[in-house]
Amino acid sequence: MSALKEKERTIQRPEELAPGRDFRYIGQRIPRADGPDKVTGRYDYLADGRYDKALVGVVLFSPHAHAKVRSIDCSRALAMPGVRVLTWEDAPDVLYNSGEWFPGQNDHPDERVLTGHARHVGDRIALVLAPDERTARIARGRIVVDYEVLLPVVDPEGAREAPEALHEDGIREFPGTIAFGDVEGAFASAAHVEEDVIVTPRIHHAAMEPHAVFAAPRPEGVLELHTPCQILFGIQQTVAKVLNLPFSKVRIIKVPMGGSFGGKQEAVFEPLCAWAAMTLHRPVLIVTNREESIAATRxxxxxxxxxxxxxxxxxxxxxxxxxxxxxxxxxxxxxxxxxxxxxxxxxxxxxxxxxxxxxxxxxxxxxxxxxxxxxxxxxxxxxxxxxxxxxxxxxxxxxxxxxxxxxxxxxxxxxxxxxxxxxxxxxxxxxxxxxxxxxxxxxxxxxxxxxxxxxxxxxxxxxxGYAGTIYHDVTEVSVRIMEDGSVVVRTSLHELGNGTLTAVAQIVGEVLSVPLDRIVVTEGDTQFTGYDIGCQASRVIYVCGESARLCAEQAKELLRSEAEKLWGCPTTYENGELLVGGRRLSLGEAVRAVETKGGTSVDVHLTYSPDxxxxxxxxxxxxxxxxxxxxxxxxxxxxxxxxxxxxxxxxxxxxxxxxxxxxxxxxxxxxxxxxxxxxxxxxxxxxxxxxxxxxxxxxxxxxxxxxxxxxxxxxxxxxxxxxxxxxxxxxxxxxxxxxxxxxxxxxxxxxxxxxxxxxx
Amino acid sequence: MAGLMTPNSLDELAACLAIGNVRVVAGGTDWFVRDVESFGEEDTLIDLSGVAELRGVTLQGGGLRIGAGETMTSLAGSPLVRTHAACLAEAAEHVGSWQIRNRATLGGNLAGGSPAADTPPALMALDATAEILSLRGTRSCSVEGIVAQGRAALAPDEVLVAFTIPLPEGRISAFGKVGSRKEVSIARLNLAASLRRSGGSLSNARVVVGTLGSAGRLCPGAGEILIGSLDLEERRRAFCSALVAVVEAAIPGRSTLPYKRSAILALGEDVFDALMRTSDEGRGRS
Amino acid sequence: MKIEFVVNGESCAAEVDSAMRLIDLLREELRLTSVKEGCGAGECGACTVLVDGEPVCSCLVPAVQARGRDILTVEGLAKDGQLSVLQQAFLDCDAVQCGFCTAGMILTAHALLMKKDNPTDEDIRTALAGNICRCTGYVPIERAVRAAADRIRAARS
The missing domain is CATH 3.30.365.10 (Aldehyde oxidase/xanthine dehydrogenase, molybdopterin binding domain)
Known part of the structure; x- marks a missing residue:
């Protein structure tokens, strides 16, 4: 791999951006690559798979908005063959914030994988596991929980004024301000002042696929987690924190997703699933249904x-x-x-x-x-x-x-x-x-x-994206032109159903003039694809798409320059071929020659941070x-x-x-x-x-x-x-x-x- | 382990009922969502979907006989129902989604006991009678009587077999519904009405409002106005006012009252207009 | 209880009990995982399959009611690896995003086109009313059904 380190990048000039420019793929109506599998029912989501030796877990959720568990009797559930139950008493006393996606962000931690102090209808009390979902659900129904029901506070005004804060940390509110200019003066001198109060509702994301996650302990102490998520490395850091593992031992793999809209962005069931798998030394698949997805996610x-x-x-x-x-x-x-x-x-x-x-x-x-x-x-x-x-x-x-x-x-x-x-x-x-x-x-x-x-x-x-905010914005991408001239683009992207992978293939295809059916864009796997801060903040096309374009340009130039070196005559890259002297070479021929005779692969890795x-x-x-x-x-x-x-x-x-x-x-x-x-x-x-x-x-x-x-x-x-x-x-x-x-x-x-x- | 039986005829069904602790399922649209909760290990589930006698729409002895197992889709598409029981066809057409209408049965819609069910008000407006089978034999009961008793109207071992709708000369009917969407919505309010027209005169009005705490409430006052002697515009207004009075009397103090009092005006207008339109068309033809 | 039925043109037999839903029979026993559970309450249509040509929510149907019926899932739609006209139209019109509702959507539309080869726009929307999609706003889905209807009629004439 020859990583081009220089951070210099070309921002395209306005005339390059003008509409009406003839593009091969950009701006076209290209069918999405995963379409054929989706219309034939072959695109398997997490809950469609079968997992060898796995236990299926369903969460026992609190039916009360505010309650403390006095006692829990799992005996009738545990009497069923193959059933295991993990309760909040077994769980690590580690607080985390499910919305924190980078270590050191210091988002206030107040959540545990399981809790004996339920703070909303749908809070997680225990995890019930069985060889299949049906058994797990029946077993869950046999668990008897004795709750001390406490007074809930359902609106923020009430929470600000309630005699006691809802959490032991005693914090009632998390303030934030932004201010610039002379506001006082402006209001004092204004000809008109108008005011309104607008109320917006709590909304369920309603991704059609309810939440699911799979975790398995792997050799050498590695925890492998499969999740339809939006921020692989955010999930990784949260899971690592809960399990007290080095990041390198926590492998997160993005799997097919039936919609998210932000609902699968935070670490909701991933830390629980990872902990259960490590605790039981078994693969664990946690599944939810719609009611659970509405009450117990985000x-x-x-x-x-x-x-x-x-x-x-x-x-x-x-x-x-x-x-x-x-x-x-x-x-x-x-x-x-x-x-x-x-x-x-x-x-x-x-x-x-x-x-x-x-x-x-x-x-x-x-x-x-x-x-x-x-x-x-x-x-x-x-x-x-x-x-x-x-x-x-x-x-x-x-x-x-x-x-x-x-x-x-x-x-x-x-x-x-x-x-x-x-x-x-x-x-x-x-x-x-x-x-x-x-x-x-x-x-x-x-x-x-x-x-x-x-x-x-x-x-x-x-x-x-995040440029100009308190957050960093970094992405990595690799483009490898292969020995037959096809292309693999290794990214830590997350296909959310919106066509991200195909769109990135169009960008790379445009640069390299390679047919899109010869380009594969990967989703993320934290052990094999580079860092990316996640498919969030409307950054995917502007930031990750641009990084793919730049990386493809560099791969193209790498191949051209290596070929020029090898053959010692002026070489240009045209329409997905190399023109070496007067001779036309297919990409595959060129790559093979560069590898066998030049001793280098055409694999470019780029780290990109927009300004x-x-x-x-x-x-x-x-x-x-x-x-x-x-x-x-x-x-x-x-x-x-x-x-x-x-x-x-x-x-x-x-x-x-x-x-x-x-x-x-x-x-x-x-x-x-x-x-x-x-x-x-x-x-x-x-x-x-x-x-x-x-x-x-x-x-x-x-x-x-x-x-x-x-x-x-x-x-x-x-x-x-x-x-x-x-x-x-x-x-x-x-x-x-x-x-x-x-x-x-x-x-x-x-x-x-x-x-x-x-x-x- | 709970039992499971699949009778293919009424006779076989009767034999199944004899074993006791039975529950029946027809279209099943409420079964797994609601009813299965109370289904015990010792109980037996009887699948009615194979019982041929529960199907069929026929004209019999001056009435329209509809098998309790007929689905909403078949009612909405049945020329006999459209012709003789228009409000029932309209009600069936707007129950749930296509998928639901393909399963939900006329019997189940009544037996389910939901106050927001759409076909019971239509059946009531048409003065329908239900035929009920149990180990104790067959009995009949007006739909009005069943609705009045709510979910207690039918014993667990009782099965609705068919409905009979009398067919007086010149009857027309209409149905309206307000939900939160045009399609696939539980009724917040529904209204069914029928009347007879002969020559230029109207008679025998039956007006039923649903979802006011029960699946159907007969409104004789509104019915009288419908066929009364006021001119059309005044009659329309008076009809709507009478319906508002029905809503106010039915759910005093409820948080839903302000909304339903307003929404009933729309239903009143629409159903009134539909009836008068049909009435005019009828006169035009004759 | 053992029941016999036809799925995607093939005869099948399975052991069912009173607690089993049709979706469980199809997904767990027959591994036809195109049938998705989006709500388990007959409200979203993701689990739609055709029973004797009629769309139903398989999450509501007791499995025993498959007895003697002919069931179609989206796995049975493509013939000899050739996508159906409707499946192809879904691709062409970009009627698929996350894909979770797609199989149910296609089956409902398939049932519509079997009954009406020239549906009105209102027919299409009403038929699809029980299939919820959170990604596409339904616009490309309606287009795909319209396109498929046109293509089927054109091929016939």
């Missing part, structure tokens, strides 16, 4: 945001002040990070000279929150974009004109000190979108019988009808406009947008995991947790703005998370416009709409 954090805006007499933004409370749920997990991510967005959509963002993550007796598509971005944009529409209405501003006067421009910096915004095309998104959608006529309110019809829109931004983190931008437009008697909202039509720099795969980009809208529509109208005073979830399964199904979905028009983003592969930037960000506020703005209401509590359920209408 949710999108609910948030309450108070936002005040100071404006001058011309409607220019002077400053904003935020007070945001994020419901962390039973454990802190990633909730404080979500809070800070919300704050980081507040200076990147509008030109705003001063911001004061103060917030806190508060633990309650509810399902822990964590990463969820957008990582706080849907919440903060719901807060700001619903508020922006309401302030426009109160002050008599046109919502399009008001935004156009305040939105950021390409090349703007971020006054908070974070990375520059890059080729930020939000103004183009809004103007072209408003025209395409027919905003001027659609935004009028139509009224007939019991129906009202109108439209709404919302703008948003999201990031592209930019531009914004992606988008605007969603929704045309809706409300039945004022039933409070049911029909979404008639939808336009999504996204500044993506350059689509790598048009199908995948559109697919992310369609799916993001499905999630966002749920956040706007139907999806909410609420808890009653006893801490019991409002939905145990999909019968009471309604997502948008096919008949509810509107037709969706997609308009991509492709003006190239410097630093991204062929000018590409992120789409997967931002796709869901502006949907909910667009719909809420449409409903408020149609009805003349000022609803700010999401989702706008039929009952809430009827209530708001009654109060008019």
């Amino acid at each position: 949710v999108r954090a609910a948030a309450v945001g108070r936002v005040s805006t100071a404006l001058d007499a011309d409607g220019k933004l002077l400053a904003r002040r935020f007070d945001v409370t994020v419901d962390a749920g039973a454990y802190l997990s990633g909730a404080r990070k979500v809070l800070m991510a919300m704050g980081k967005k507040t200076s990147r959509l509008y030109r705003i000279p001063a911001v004061e963002f103060a917030g806190r993550a508060v633990r309650t007796s509810t399902t822990p929150s964590g990463a969820c598509r957008g990582y706080g971005s849907p919440q903060i944009h719901a807060i700001t974009e619903i508020h922006t529409d309401l302030l426009c209405r109160r002050l008599g501003y046109d919502p399009v004109d008001f935004r156009l006067a305040n939105l950021v421009h390409p090349g703007d910096s971020d006054p908070s000190g974070a990375s520059d915004l890059g080729n930020a095309r939000i103004i183009e998104c809004l103007t072209r979108g408003a025209e395409r959608f027919g905003w001027d006529h659609r935004s009028k309110v139509l009224s007939w019988g019991r129906w009202r019809r109108s439209a709404g829109f919302a703008c948003c931004t999201h990031g592209n 930019r983190n531009p914004g992606s931008y988008g605007v969603h437009f929704a045309d809706i009808t409300v039945d004022t008697c039933t409070g049911l909202v029909t979404v008639n039509d939808f336009l999504a406009v996204h500044d993506v720099g350059q689509a790598i795969n048009r199908n995948f980009v559109e697919g992310q947008i369609y799916g993001g809208i499905q999630m966002g529509l749920g956040m706007a109208l139907t999806e909410e995991l609420a808890f009653d005073a006893k801490g019991r979830p409002s939905a145990r399964n999909f019968d009471k947790y309604h997502m948008f199904n096919a008949p509810e979905m509107p037709p969706i028009d997609v308009l991509l703005i492709e003006k190239g983003e410097p630093g991204g592969p062929y000018g590409a930037k992120s789409i997967g998370e931002i796709a869901t960000v502006p949907t909910a506020p667009a719909v809420v703005n449409a409903v408020n416009r149609a009805l003349g209401t000022e609803m700010t509590c999401l989702p706008l359920t039929p009952a809430r709409i009827v209530e708001a209408l009654a109060a008019l």
Whole structure:
């Protein structure tokens, strides 16, 4: 392996990024590589496999939101053949934070693999293992637990004021602030000050595959763990911490995943499974069903945001002040990070000279929150974009004109000190979108019988990795051109179902002019693929995709230069062949010669760390009808406009947008995991947790703005998370416009709409 | 080990019932989700899906006879049901998903005892009678009577065999439902209504609201207004007001009252309009 | 109890009891793991299989009710390694993302196309109402079903 060490990299010039450039693969509608297996049912997820000598584990979950276990009687379960039970009394007394993905991040640790002090319905008390799932579930039903039921606290306000903190650490809240500019002065001199409080719901990710994980002890003290996760090395460090093992002895392998949306990003069952396998010296497969996945994994954090805006007499933004409370749920997990991510967005959509963002993550007796598509971005944009529409209405501003006067421009910096915004095309998104959608006529309110019809829109931004934040952003990739000219790209990527592997193959194929069916892009295996900080933070295309492009360029140059050395005549790389002197050589011939005669393989390893983190931008437009008697909202039509720099795969980009809208529509109208005073979830399964199904979905028009983003592969930037960000506020703005209401509590359920209408 | 039996006829079914501690399953849409919880090791499960006599939609002696094992899909697609019991076909068409409609049976929808079931209000509006088999023989009972008794209406060893819907001359009917989605949603509120028209006059109205604590509540007041002498617009308004009064009387003080009081207006309008439309079409044809 | 039935065109026999669901029979006994359990409550459609041509949620059906029936899973759709028109359309329209709902989605659509070779858009959406997908927003799935219907009719004429 000849690692090219130089960190120098070429950022593509704008003219290279121009649309209409003829690409072989970039921007095309290439079918995903795993498609044939998926349509024939051959793509096996973890729970589809059979594992030799393995025990199948089901977790005994607390039925109480807050309780201490007085005693547990497992005798009837243990009487069953092959059944084993591990309880919290057996478990290591190691505290960890499931949302910490790098050692030394010092995310507050407050969670154990099993606990005798249940802090939410679904907290983990014991692990019941048997040769098969059915037996394990029957055995679990035979365990008798005596609980001392304690008073739960189901909302953050209650938790801040309760006589006793919920955790022994005594901490009630985890604060965070971001501030720049003269906020005091701006509010003092403002011509107008407007304020709203917006409430966003707790949401179940609803990846169709329920959580599962497999762990096995291997020779030489190695623990091998198979998981459909998003951050291999984050899982590795958490498991290593719980088991007190060196990282090198913890091998994490990414396996096929039936969706995640952030729900499989944190270490939920992995530490427990790893510990059980090591303790029992047996392979262990932990499986869950939907009810367990809803109650006992992670949710999108609910948030309450108070936002005040100071404006001058011309409607220019002077400053904003935020007070945001994020419901962390039973454990802190990633909730404080979500809070800070919300704050980081507040200076990147509008030109705003001063911001004061103060917030806190508060633990309650509810399902822990964590990463969820957008990582706080849907919440903060719901807060700001619903508020922006309401302030426009109160002050008599046109919502399009008001935004156009305040939105950021390409090349703007971020006054908070974070990375520059890059080729930020939000103004183009809004103007072209408003025209395409027919905003001027659609935004009028139509009224007939019991129906009202109108439209709404919302703008948003999201990031592209971690550059310019407190986190590092590092990825490694290897490209090896093989002896037959085919290519393997070794990465620590995670295919989440969004087509990442195929997209990276397109990038490498574009550089090398190699047919895509001769390129394999691997997923991660911590013992064989390089470091990567994870498929999170909308960094995969912009950071990992760019690293693959650079690495492929280096592999190409390595082969060319080695060939030139070998044959001693001018050599060029053209259309997937080498031109050596006047002679054409296939890649395979060239690689074989370089290896046999030149003594080197064509295998390039690259470590890459981006120095930019531009914004992606988008605007969603929704045309809706409300039945004022039933409070049911029909979404008639939808336009999504996204500044993506350059689509790598048009199908995948559109697919992310369609799916993001499905999630966002749920956040706007139907999806909410609420808890009653006893801490019991409002939905145990999909019968009471309604997502948008096919008949509810509107037709969706997609308009991509492709003006190239410097630093991204062929000018590409992120789409997967931002796709869901502006949907909910667009719909809420449409409903408020149609009805003349000022609803700010999401989702706008039929009952809430009827209530708001009654109060008019 | 719990037992399992698969009778192929009513006679075999009767023999199965005789062994005691039995539970029956037809379409099974509630079985593993809800009912299996109370199924013991000593119990025996009887699979009704093979019993031929539980199927069939036929005109018999001036009535429409529907086997209790008929699925929602077959009811929704049956020309006989569409013609003679439109509200039942409409109710069946909007039960759950296609997958559920392919399994869920008319008998099971009633026997399940859910207050949000969609076909019981339709059966009540059509004045249907159920035929019930047990070791003690066959008895019949109005659907109205079964709904009134809730889940206690049927003993564990009693099996719904068929429903008979009387077919008075000139009857029309309609059904409406409010859920949280257009398709695949449990009813928050549903409404079935039937009436007779002969010449220009309307009579024999039966209006049933579901999901107000029970699977069906007959609303005689609303029925009277439906066939009363007010002009169309006033009648429509009065009909809706009467339904609001029904909701208010049925669930006073409940947290769901404000919503249901509003939503019933939509159902009232839609069902009223559907009935009057059908009524006009009928007149147009004759 | 021993029952006999047909799966993907082949005769099968299996021992079932009252606690066994059709999905358990297919996944555990016959290893037809295309049949996915997404909710276990008949609400998501991932476990959809066709019984005598009709889509059902195999997580709700007692295994004993497979007795004498003809069952189709997605493993039985491709003939001689050749994808069905619908499977190919799912690939062409990018109707697959994570893939977990795909088998159930394809089977429901297959049943629709067996009944209606020229379904309306509303027919397609209503038929798929019981199959939840969290990835695709259904848009490419509906396109794929429409494309398959067109191709099947075109091939016939």
